[in-house]
Amino acid sequence: MTQNAPATSLLDELRWRGLLADFTSHAAEALAAGQVTGYIGFDPTASSLHVGSLVPIMGLVHLQRAGHCPIALVGGGTGLIGDPSGKASERALLDKAQAEENARGIHRQLSLFLDFESRTNPARMANNLDWLSDMGMVDFLRDVGKHFSVNAMLRKESVKRRLDEEESGLSFTEFSYQLLQAYDFRELATRFGCTLQMGGSDQWGNITAGIDLVRRMGGPRCHGIVFPLLESRGGVKFGKTEAGTVWLDPERTSPYRFYQYWLNTEDADMVRYLRLFTLLGKAEVHELAQATSKNPHRREAQRRLAAEVTRIVHGQEGLDRAVQASRVLFGGSVEGLGADEIAEIFADVPSKTIAKSRLEAEGGLPLAPLMAEVGIASSGSAARRLIKEGGVYVGGVRVTDVRATLAAADAVEGRFVVLRVGKKRHCLLDAGAPI
């Protein structure tokens, strides 16, 4: 993933992949003229990135593959304030230690995608805490603020829209945020010769503000490239599921869930996603598109997409386990499985341990409350509703009685019970003594 491809034009590559929304007018010449150092900022609001960050990450990957030098800037300083755009509620402020820890986590994840060891064009991490934390208010206003015309800032589309909106105002913090981001660009230009900033298309204003600031402060001509924002389909934001955000951190989102997320991509998004999130070439993407239209039920494209992305993030081993678990859970009846096989996939599939005595209790263990307890249903009522609707399965067999109970006989090898809700939600219960 990190080896350098023959230097095709970065812009062309981004364009056919659907990663190019816009770029400043001289970006193409600058990229053609030689090695460029470019950066993208990441907010360290959590210790892990999520799949929503994959677009900018891939932006850096393509930058590096085209022979340029990527910088991942962690907004340790700006994160202390938070870019409030589009935020409905006040963001919890991070303390420094937390921000640092998050930065480390993000660095680790970026290492999966970027080559920090390359001799010719290594990737680099930077943290704007390094320059923002010691900067005084007065210095900032004098050295940076003076280069910003409030008139011009007010004319920016993003600002104008907010001012015109009757509902949401524009806080001073939000208004000033672009100064901080612009200053980041200036620092990166000075320290690392960085002359390119990339980001989501919502960052266009902040990026051009940075370009202007660098120039005003006597720096080189800089450039910007923005990616399209992934729109949400039918109200579901990209990267979210009913279970919440899909993270890159295996502790937060298991490789199995991660794999499943991609596997469930709808046909209409397949080709687009293959181009956006994998490094497969035109021929392969075309082939997979053909496969989808000819034999849709095989879901070849989905499998490939899920495999590619999962392998990068969780390694071959993580992918293998996810595939294995998927095969077991979706491959038919779970009843034929041995305890060993089930135990193996426990690591990745949502699971709970319950006391064996409860299964052996007189009258059995009531199913509905148990479902609430282990979290596969949100409440006992919800569980009963699901049973009434015919959406609950124990060991692959539909449960029809609202007052159904579990007994030792329901467990594979007297130990494992496989609960399923709908087609996709599984929960493994382990009633065995720990080894």
Added chain:
RNA sequence: GGUGGGGUACCGAAGCGGCCAACCGGGGCAGACUGUAAAUCUGCUGGCUCACGCCUACGUAGGUUCGAAUCCUACCCCCACCA
């Protein structure tokens, strides 16, 4: 600070003394059809071992009433216009 309009379930939005656990739309979930897809159709969408019933909910706290999301009072918060 003044005047007026508002705060209803995940979101939007009805209700304006009992028939309200609250119309409707979106979203979500389940079922059917499928391909762990989309579209479509059906059902569900506060909790309680839920048929009956009970409990908690309509910004917060009190009050009036046999009875309140609906009326009164105070407070908090939003919005508009005027200062």
